[in-house]
Amino acid sequence: MSEIDDETGSDNNGDDGNAPRQAAGNGKPAVSIAKRQTNRRRVLRTILLTGGVLGAAMSGFLPLVYAQKKRLRPPGALDEKDFLGSCIKCGQCVQVCPVSAIKLADLVDGMGVGAPYIDPRAQACDFSCDAVQCILACPTGSLTYHKPAFLSVRPGAALAAKPILLAKQNDPEPTLNMHERIGLARLSRPEACLAVQGKGFKGQTRGPDFKGQLRYMSVDRWKPVKVSSHPYDVAECDLCVRECPVKGAISIETVFAPDGRKRKSPVVHEPCVGCGVCEMVCPVEPTAITIEAGEVWKT
Amino acid sequence: MSELLKRRFVDQIKVMFGAEPTKPKEISPAAQQIHFYKKGNRDLIAEKLHARAHATPKNTWRNRRWVTLIFANLLFTLSFFLDIQILEGALTASRFIGFHLIDLNSALQVMLAHKHIINNLLIGTGTVLILWVLLGGRTFCSWVCPYHLLAEWAEKIHLFLVSKKLVTDQNMDRRLRTVFWIIFALLALATGYTVFEAISPTGILSRALIYGPGLALLWVLALLFFEVFFSRRAWCRYACPIGLTYGVVGIVSPVRIIYKLDGCFHEGDCRKVCLVPHVLDTVIKGRAVEKEVPIGPDCTRCGLCVDTCPTGSLSFEVKGLSKLA
Numbered sequence: 001m002s003e004i005d006d007e008t009g010s011d012n013n014g015d016d017g018n019a020p021r022q023a024a025g026n027g028k029p030a031v032s033i034a035k036r037q038t039n040r041r042r043v044l045r046t047i048l049l050t051g052g053v054l055g056a057a058m059s060g061f062l063p064l065v066y067a068q069k070k071r072l073r074p075p076g077a078l079d080e081k082d083f084l085g086s087c088i089k090c091g092q093c094v095q096v097c098p099v100s101a102i103k104l105a106d107l108v109d110g111m112g113v114g115a116p117y118i119d120p121r122a123q124a125c126d127f128s129c130d131a132v133q134c135i136l137a138c139p140t141g142s143l144t145y146h147k148p149a150f151l152s153v154r155p156g157a158a159l160a161a162k163p164i165l166l167a168k169q170n171d172p173e174p175t176l177n178m179h180e181r182i183g184l185a186r187l188s189r190p191e192a193c194l195a196v197q198g199k200g201f202k203g204q205t206r207g208p209d210f211k212g213q214l215r216y217m218s219v220d221r222w223k224p225v226k227v228s229s230h231p232y233d234v235a236e237c238d239l240c241v242r243e244c245p246v247k248g249a250i251s252i253e254t255v256f257a258p259d260g261r262k263r264k265s266p267v268v269h270e271p272c273v274g275c276g277v278c279e280m281v282c283p284v285e286p287t288a289i290t291i292e293a294g295e296v297w298k299t
Numbered sequence: 300m301s302e303l304l305k306r307r308f309v310d311q312i313k314v315m316f317g318a319e320p321t322k323p324k325e326i327s328p329a330a331q332q333i334h335f336y337k338k339g340n341r342d343l344i345a346e347k348l349h350a351r352a353h354a355t356p357k358n359t360w361r362n363r364r365w366v367t368l369i370f371a372n373l374l375f376t377l378s379f380f381l382d383i384q385i386l387e388g389a390l391t392a393s394r395f396i397g398f399h400l401i402d403l404n405s406a407l408q409v410m411l412a413h414k415h416i417i418n419n420l421l422i423g424t425g426t427v428l429i430l431w432v433l434l435g436g437r438t439f440c441s442w443v444c445p446y447h448l449l450a451e452w453a454e455k456i457h458l459f460l461v462s463k464k465l466v467t468d469q470n471m472d473r474r475l476r477t478v479f480w481i482i483f484a485l486l487a488l489a490t491g492y493t494v495f496e497a498i499s500p501t502g503i504l505s506r507a508l509i510y511g512p513g514l515a516l517l518w519v520l521a522l523l524f525f526e527v528f529f530s531r532r533a534w535c536r537y538a539c540p541i542g543l544t545y546g547v548v549g550i551v552s553p554v555r556i557i558y559k560l561d562g563c564f565h566e567g568d569c570r571k572v573c574l575v576p577h578v579l580d581t582v583i584k585g586r587a588v589e590k591e592v593p594i595g596p597d598c599t600r601c602g603l604c605v606d607t608c609p610t611g612s613l614s615f616e617v618k619g620l621s622k623l624a
Binding site for chain 2: 041042043045046049050052053054056057058059060061064081082084085086087088089090091092094095096104106107108112113114137139140141144148150151
């Protein structure tokens with residue numbers, strides 16, 4: 001920096017400075033062998049960088065390839081491909097969620113770096129916000145109350161009616177502004193279900209170390225508390241029904257087992273939006289009831 | 300604006316898209332006179348040495364910039380961490396006390412991929428567009444982008460290694476950035492997926508700062524590694540489409556660096572510290588077309604050249620307003 005020589009005026013790094021130059025007939029200065037080599041190397045490097053960056057970018061398409069494997073997106077999410085295309089990955093949905101149900105995917109999760117998802121077993125959406133705030137926060141319409149007309153609604157994805165939130169069923173406006181379900185609960189392991197076995201449940205569901213939160217109306221209408229702070233004592237397990245935030249989405253029914261005998265079982269109904277509270281509170285390990293992300297209602 | 304400066308204005312836009320700066324074909328008589336005066340003037344050399352001896356290194360603009368950059372990114376983090384809700388979201392899209400702000404390049408990608416623009420997206424993009432038109436376009440890069448700061452530190456290591464002759468700066472063709480811009484725009488349009496977001500170090504870092512670190516940071520580390528050992532500031536110089544988007548915004552911005560020919564000793568220190576030295580071609584001896592030449596749109600307005608210039612020949616200027624420090 002201390003030298004006071006005038007600049008050569010060359011934009012390159014001066015590694016061509018010593019090469020002899022000859023005037024060429026066509027008006028352009030002749031290019032020395034050294035400079036030609038430098039240029040060639042530069043072209044190769046440029047191609048290398050292009051390849052590197054594009055290669056990395058191609059890995060960004062992996063979530064599209066893996067999109068068959070369903071992930072639970074936040075309420076109001078567009079169908080997977082549209083969702084990935086429109087999400088700007090800002091995490092505003094993450095910021096407004098009162099129970100921190102929404103997480104952003106990392107590189108290895110293979111579902112779009114920075115795209116939001118819900119792992120209902122760890123923390124389900126319990127609609128503690130009363131109004132699907134994540135949809136309100138979304139700046140691009142990835143999460144939306146009103147799907148644009150050019151996007152189709154998959155048969156069975158639309159809810160027959162706006163879901164009634166039990167927590168505010170006495171309010172003048174008891175419904176959630178949701179038109180499509182984000183998934184559907186399914187009794188995936190009926191053999192493990194305590195209700196099916198006719199067993200009760202006593203204690204903390206998911207154990208003392210479970211960090212998940214839930215809004216218990218009997219505790220505090222406005223503040224979700226830790227599930228571990230709310231032990232149960234039920235003669236016949238009905239936790240999934242008891243804690244379901246949506247009216248008429250699930251109930252314990254008497255059904256016929258394959259061998260013809262009568263037994264109790266949780267049965268999922270059409271109003272189920274796929275929030276995942278049932279999966280979160282299910283006391284058996286692994287869960288007996290799971291959310292099938294993006295699943296539709298089949299009659 | 301004189302005819303010569305208009306020509307230079309257009310040339311500088313071409314330079315931003317990757318053209319190499321060329322020697323001017325014509326120089327104004329006033330500038331010509333100064334160029335002639337400087338040629339072989341012995342007094343000037345003595346004066347130069349004198350000025351050099353008295354020059355103290357300043358970091359005024361760099362410090363202001365670092366404080367701004369860190370503050371802006373910290374505001375995002377604290378808004379979420381302390382739930383103070385001043386600046387919610389990440390650099391790709393956010394809300395400043397309720398007002399939508401959406402990064403121009405991210406917005407463009409989403410618009411191309413999703414082909415549907417909701418009002419909030421439009422409002423946020425418009426607000427940010429106006430903001431950066433007023434503030435200088437690529438000002439975003441050096442004053443806000445968190446990758447810029449890391450790359451600046453990586454650059455220091457790189458320059459140290461260069462001075463020890465352990466590495467050399469492998470420069471590349473700057474047209475590559477324009478090519479990348481087009482490729483990523485076309486990919487978004489054709490695949491309906493904003494694939495650039497997956498590798499954007501700006502987005503990855505911003506989210507990491509707010510929502511916690513993730514493995515995606517490995518990609519950022521790889522880029523920094525590349526810049527330390529192979530190519531100085533490679534991502535910002537040759538690849539980042541965000542920089543080009545904001546550069547285009549900067550074409551019409553009133554905030555810029557202005558160069559004054561008469562005080563300049565043509566030592567080229569400014570070009571050595573500059574992220575985009577091609578915008579400073581005008582400081583090369585005999586190249587300035589007028590006595591005062593504004594620096595082109597690819598300039599990130601980082602102020603390193605202003606700090607490093609011992610004679611004050613480079614300074615910030617707001618077009619139509621009095622000159623700043």
